[in-house]
Amino acid sequence: MATRRNADGPTKTIDRTVPGLAARQVAHAAVADLLVQGRAFALEDALAQAGRDAGLDAADASLSRAIATATFRRLGFLRRMLAARMNQGLPPDQPRLVALLVTGAVQILDLNVPDHAAVDLSVRLAKGDPYLQHTPGLVNAILRRVIRERDAIAAEASDPLAQNTPDWLAARWAAAYGPETARAIATAHLSGAALDITPLGSAAEWAERLGGVALPTGSIRLHDIRSAVSELPGYDDGAWWVQDAAAAIPARLLDTKPGERVADLCAAPGGKTAQLAATGAEVVAVDRSAPRLERLSENLARLGLKAEIRVGDATQLPDTDADTFDAVLLDAPCSATGTIRRHPDVAWTKAGGDVGRLAGLQRRLLDRAATLVKPGGRLVYCTCSLEPEEGEGQIAAFLARNPAFERHPIRPDEVGGLSELVNGDGDLRTLPSHLSGDAIAGAEAQPAAHGGIDGFFASRLVRKV
Numbered sequence: 001m002a003t004r005r006n007a008d009g010p011t012k013t014i015d016r017t018v019p020g021l022a023a024r025q026v027a028h029a030a031v032a033d034l035l036v037q038g039r040a041f042a043l044e045d046a047l048a049q050a051g052r053d054a055g056l057d058a059a060d061a062s063l064s065r066a067i068a069t070a071t072f073r074r075l076g077f078l079r080r081m082l083a084a085r086m087n088q089g090l091p092p093d094q095p096r097l098v099a100l101l102v103t104g105a106v107q108i109l110d111l112n113v114p115d116h117a118a119v120d121l122s123v124r125l126a127k128g129d130p131y132l133q134h135t136p137g138l139v140n141a142i143l144r145r146v147i148r149e150r151d152a153i154a155a156e157a158s159d160p161l162a163q164n165t166p167d168w169l170a171a172r173w174a175a176a177y178g179p180e181t182a183r184a185i186a187t188a189h190l191s192g193a194a195l196d197i198t199p200l201g202s203a204a205e206w207a208e209r210l211g212g213v214a215l216p217t218g219s220i221r222l223h224d225i226r227s228a229v230s231e232l233p234g235y236d237d238g239a240w241w242v243q244d245a246a247a248a249i250p251a252r253l254l255d256t257k258p259g260e261r262v263a264d265l266c267a268a269p270g271g272k273t274a275q276l277a278a279t280g281a282e283v284v285a286v287d288r289s290a291p292r293l294e295r296l297s298e299n300l301a302r303l304g305l306k307a308e309i310r311v312g313d314a315t316q317l318p319d320t321d322a323d324t325f326d327a328v329l330l331d332a333p334c335s336a337t338g339t340i341r342r343h344p345d346v347a348w349t350k351a352g353g354d355v356g357r358l359a360g361l362q363r364r365l366l367d368r369a370a371t372l373v374k375p376g377g378r379l380v381y382c383t384c385s386l387e388p389e390e391g392e393g394q395i396a397a398f399l400a401r402n403p404a405f406e407r408h409p410i411r412p413d414e415v416g417g418l419s420e421l422v423n424g425d426g427d428l429r430t431l432p433s434h435l436s437g438d439a440i441a442g443a444e445a446q447p448a449a450h451g452g453i454d455g456f457f458a459s460r461l462v463r464k465v
Helices: 021-037 042-054 058-073 075-083 095-110 115-128 136-148 150-156 160-164 167-177 179-191 203-210 249-253 271-278 290-303 352-371 392-401
Strands: 002-005 011-014 195-199 220-222 240-242 261-265 282-287 308-311 325-331 373-383 405-407 428-430 456-463
Touching: 021 042, 021 058, 021 095, 021 115, 042 058, 058 075, 058 095, 075 095, 075 136, 075 150, 075 160, 095 115, 095 136, 095 150, 115 136, 136 150, 160 167, 160 179, 167 179, 195 203, 195 271, 203 220, 240 271, 249 271, 249 325, 249 373, 249 428, 249 456, 261 271, 261 352, 271 282, 271 290, 271 325, 282 290, 290 308, 325 352, 352 373, 352 392, 373 392, 392 405, 392 456
Parallel strands: 261 282, 261 325, 282 308, 325 373
Antiparallel strands: 002 011, 195 220, 195 240, 373 456, 405 456, 428 456
16 A cells, blocks of 8 residues: 545545555545646646555556546536536535546546446545545445436537636637637547657658658647557657647747757747757757756757756846847746646636736746847747737737837748638637648548647747847
């Protein structure tokens, strides 16, 4: 047995004697912790830490991740569905019970898990949790009702925007993109994200070798992966790295040349740094997180690439760097609402106030980045956010207060001819509903290769001579 400490309770014993119980305990604990603490991007870290603490093997770790991820992907619907089947609704003051019910229900409705296992192991978790020892009968009754009413419940799932998107986000997206597009975004989130990679060599050759699809934007989309990423051909040789197709576009827009001096601000985890270094540019990668920069260094070493790495706040770079870079890439911290298809917890651990707070930080970073660009040099600003304040609005305000810069519009041919990825101002605006199967060569034969693209904004600016 192993132990872990819960955020809202005493140390819990991880029971390894019952097959599948430890995986479900880890998933339940991670979901409960995030419902209480609301830390964005914490799900992956919470699962990894809890899995290590519990000594989960690869299969159990995969199961716990699948349960927790599926739970957040349909959290809104699951809550409503369960509340309708409880006399007094879901208790708002019992997050551990809510977490147990939603993780149990999602196994029944969405995962390839035997019904009896979902119910029995959820009941066991209730019996073994000091906070839930009064609830085993309730958990058993509710989950068995979910089994009986499975078909009716499936018919209730009709509107992912209304049912699986927090109200504040649904309202924002409807205002920014229109109700139809907002609903398409929410629908794309339900499908999850494929595995995209960026190759150092020919995308067509590596797509064929890995059994993937070459995307028009230059990335490769893999499907039906049956092994760990690190076991795929080319990984140990540093031939490619994992990077969403949208995240791979901004670095390409800089069009860096060998010998140019380039700054990559807020660089970790390093996919964009690798892209820039691969062009032969002299890259300075800056990030305030030393541990994340350590991973960046490890990735560069695997890829056989080099960059100067600095730990620090990008807003406080020394003045000696002023006007010394041919190009600057700023991937600014943001609300990350464009990554919900990949990180569904983001939708439920962010709040509307985060957008305004982060927009202030982005403004400071953007103004500092501008001082680092040589006359005639390029600046690409990007965020993985769907919120206009962190994209279009940020650039409009920057250009208004910085007459030394002008927009260098992005052309459709720079993004694989996909004109829908470029807005009317010539900026990149990808949506999760973009890059459907019809846009992917060979996708007709490989439907699993569908899956949209992360929501990204990028603008390319040039400092006037």
